[in-house]
Amino acid sequence: MARPRLPVGTYGKISAKKDGSSFMASCQYRDVDGRVRKVRCWAATKAAAENKLRERLLDRQIGSGQIKPDTKAVVVGEKWLEEFREQVDLGNRSGTSLDTYEQRWRTLVRPRIEGLSISELTAGRVDAIVQTINKEYSASTARTVRAILSGVCGLAVRHEALKVNPVRDARPVENRKRKKPARALTADEVLDIFAKADADEIAQRQDLADIMRFYGGTGERTGEGIAVRWENIDFGKKVAWVEGNMVRTKADGAKINEGKSANALRGVPLADWLVDMLLDRRARVAARQGIRPEELTGWVFPNTLGGLREASNLRRDWRAFRKRHGIGDWFTPRTFRRTVATLVTDALPAREASDLLGHSRVSQTTDTYIGRNLPSRRPAVVLGVLDVAKNGSKTAPRSESKNPRP
Template identity: 80%
Template sequence: MGRPPLPVGTYGQITAKRDGSRWKAWCKYRDTDGHVRKVRCWADTKAKAESKLRERLVDRQSVSGQIKVNTKVVVVAERWLAEFRDQVELGNRSGTSLDTYEHRWRTLVKPRVEGLSIGELSAGQIDRVLQGLNKEYSASTAKTARAIISGLCGLAVRHGALKTNPVRDARPVENGKRRRQSRALTADEVLDIFVKVDGDETARRQDLPDIMRFYGGTGERTGEAIAVRWEDIDFDEKVAWVEGNMVRTKADGAKINGGKTRTARRGVALADWLVTMLLDRRARVAAESGVEPQELTGWVFPNSIGGLRETSNLRRDWRAFRERHGIGDWFTPRTFRRTVATLVTDALPAREASDLLGHSRVSQTTDTYVGRGSVSRRPAVVLGVLGRSNGGTKGAPRSTDDTV
């Protein structure tokens, strides 16, 4: 006879073990819908992980009923996070977003509101929390906190505990610091970087020359390039298909997700020089593996033992290369993405660059990724027509800039 199911609102045995440098505690919990789900917590010690898990279980047990005006904010937040976890499991939300929200809630937001009921969480109270976080930490941190508070207040509105979401009436989070311009490379600067990385023995051992060229030739995100497989490259059509993005979350570890946006899955046309580089790389790897190049499968840019490369390790190697060659900390893998956006939009309609980069909006490409600050002669050429108008200065020489 099978083991009887857990009663609704109860949990099973708590288990704890090391997870890297931290401890993870977890157990099975049967929710009000009858489904049994894992509840997990991480901490620096076994005892802290188990204690944190028990606190979460108490909060979870208290969220089973209807949210009312006197329900504690911490209870509503745990229920909202539980719903967010369900959406992550369904693939509708990002696991990295869940990690960020849980951490910010636990360390920054919860201590500032844990004595309040949801009915006491007024626009003024929320405003004080957000402006305080902005002043003490950053606008980015305050905006994340705003998203958390807005989410749990929205849940309270759906339950009838609040009539409107008070976050709407709190002041916007303003960034007091001047936003740093996007830094893109010129074509000559890119070629200079390639010369430096080719001549760096450590960088060659870490596979940075080919990786940098792939970033420079495709503009792919860091995780997208790490996730590319030989099966994703159509050498006849000269296209690399972006099928996923490498991410790491506490719940699932390293995995390939479906991409950051609905347009993330796409084909990226490859320049001839990049096709040649990839063909040479495939031939070399195939010879080392003892297979025909056409039969080669697996990661194009694996780690040292052939597995999935970690983005954190790539960024570590990148920082070390940057320091060895005296390049500023602005130079990251994303710099090539900005460079591609800038070079393409200088020559083609912005929609071409947006499609190439997998952005859902053209404005994201032009506002965030296109490098600024370079002086273009093209506007002056266009405005040259004003010097040939009837109202122009008599005898003024005709502009020789007749093409754009």
């Protein structure tokens, strides 16, 4: 009876023998193309040669797409990151997400699973890792770690090294801290900040006065405002077209991506006062370049050399402005985005604000971006219909109870 063939991605018995001054360990390995090949390794001792061969066979399995239950968890993690990088190159994933995952993997996840095989990443171990990070760092960091572990274990499931993804049975991440309400500005506070920027020579030199007005009039994301070009502004229709978002990644440096969601690429209607500001700015910039305003192209808010402004540099200038004028650290470029969401939803349906901000869901606008620090009087006005004296109701007075509540 013929000997049964090795399954694809597996190897036969390892043998070792003396080969000159060292030992050679070898075995038969069946590759993904179905062919059986001999694999050899040499070392000073028999045990060392056999262990070296086992490591090479494991690398060969991983390289050929084979993940086994005894494959090291860190090896599977590296393969998952490699696949994520490929998706970034194809434009299916965000480069900033890759940077975050790589940093969390290197500093938080890998050290905690260094000695485990993928089959030893049980729901209990995953839960312990995630909950410990939640306690020592934050809920946001713990959720990122959970997402990484889910991706790694999901890859193992697809290779049939695990039957189920253990992350799904781990406890969800609970935020121990009460979430602070979104901080939005009132219209008077916005005008006061504009006035401070107008009177601040440093802010004028850094373009902060115009940038703040643009964010205050559009609610655009920080990177979207940086990426706006003169060609994207239709002064006739009073619309600024958002065609990208400035991001910086380790792989590509500063670049313009297509936005955070399908709704990110959109037209933003401009108020008359903002159109006037942009027209004045365009005229001043064109005059310095010796061209007609209509011929001006390029970034609306460039850096000092005329190139793409860095978000980190804008935030640095913003912090310095904040410090000069005694404004709290809650005031960031995103504060204007929350302010726009709040002012618009106070007067219009939430869908209008959601479309303006480029959110994929209205709930994202209402739950995250609307400032709730100032109660509206409109509900109280509506409930005025219950005013007994005003409406002349003949409702009988409440009878005295024998056992009144305290």
